[in-house]
Amino acid sequence: MRGNEALVLALPKGRILQQVVPLLARTGIEIEPEFDNEHSRQLRFKTNIPNLDVIRVRNFDVATFVAFGAAHLGIAGNDVLMEFSYPEIYAPLDLKVGHCHMAVAGPPGLLAADEPTRWSHVRVATKYPEITKRYFAQRGVQAECIKLNGAMELAPLLGLCRRIVDLVQTGSTLKANGLVEIERIAEISSRLIVNRPALKTRPDEVGDWIRRFEEAVNHAA
Numbered sequence: 001m002r003g004n005e006a007l008v009l010a011l012p013k014g015r016i017l018q019q020v021v022p023l024l025a026r027t028g029i030e031i032e033p034e035f036d037n038e039h040s041r042q043l044r045f046k047t048n049i050p051n052l053d054v055i056r057v058r059n060f061d062v063a064t065f066v067a068f069g070a071a072h073l074g075i076a077g078n079d080v081l082m083e084f085s086y087p088e089i090y091a092p093l094d095l096k097v098g099h100c101h102m103a104v105a106g107p108p109g110l111l112a113a114d115e116p117t118r119w120s121h122v123r124v125a126t127k128y129p130e131i132t133k134r135y136f137a138q139r140g141v142q143a144e145c146i147k148l149n150g151a152m153e154l155a156p157l158l159g160l161c162r163r164i165v166d167l168v169q170t171g172s173t174l175k176a177n178g179l180v181e182i183e184r185i186a187e188i189s190s191r192l193i194v195n196r197p198a199l200k201t202r203p204d205e206v207g208d209w210i211r212r213f214e215e216a217v218n219h220a221a
């Protein structure tokens with residue numbers, strides 16, 4: 001990364017973005033109008049700040065772009081950060097949006113018949129195999145993970161496995177698919193993330209953006 005390049009802020013497509021847009025406005029960032037064109041194939045956008053561009057990427061990819069220094073700053077859920085555990089990512093600020101939690105879920109019969117403290121091996125469908133393995137390993141349980149990218153709730157229904165690890169917000173997806181929450185793993189919200197080397201090489205600019213986001217979050221509270 002050269003010092004005179006525009007800073008790049010990676011934003012996630014999808015549900016976090018909707019909640020982040022008002023926050024960006026409060027930091028003083030206005031993204032070029034093409035960003036709002038849902039049919040646009042453009043991926044990198046100018047902002048009203050001459051030295052700041054925005055990229056729009058998939059949720060999990062925000063962390064990857066920032067970890068490798070392709071983006072200097074980004075916004076990602078701590079579910080994504082926990083899954084990757086990239087040491088190059090510094091997450092200084094909870095943006096207080098994108099709230100949900102991560103949980104183990106399964107059919108109600110399982111909950112009634114099973115005692116979680118007695119598990120020694122579990123098979124789990126999840127988008128988060130690393131978090132799932134770590135979570136069960138710390139209790140001495142080996143988790144065999146089946147990686148799915150969505151619709152995890154179908155897995156117990158169709159006999160793929162009995163348990164899932166997924167995000168829960170209102171609980172309506174679990175309910176609609178006849179599942180219940182068994183254990184809560186972590187609280188989730190979106191974080192401002194920073195590439196650590198960028199913070200070292202461009203401390204004034206990157207530090208200034210951390211402060212601006214902090215003010216924007218406090219202003220919203």
Ligand SMILES: Nc1ncnc2c1ncn2[C@@H]1O[C@H](COP(=O)(O)OP(=O)(O)OP(=O)(O)O)[C@@H](O)[C@H]1O
Nearest residue numbers: 013014015016058059060077079098099100167169
């Ligand atoms: N109810 C929820 N379900 C899923 N994610 C949620 C929920 N509430 C907040 N989030 C946050 O939003 C992020 C998921 O965003 P979104 O659903 O737009 O992406 P996705 O479709 O899962 O991912 P992809 O980029 O792979 O398409 C999660 O990483 C989490 O931090």
Ligand SMILES: O=P(O)(O)OC[C@H]1O[C@H](OP(=O)(O)OP(=O)(O)O)[C@H](O)[C@@H]1O
Nearest residue numbers: 150151152166167168169170171172173
């Ligand atoms: O508790 P709720 O309010 O019902 O929200 C939780 C659901 O939302 C997410 O799925 P998403 O809508 O992103 O679809 P997906 O299954 O394709 O990931 C998540 O994976 C759960 O399935």
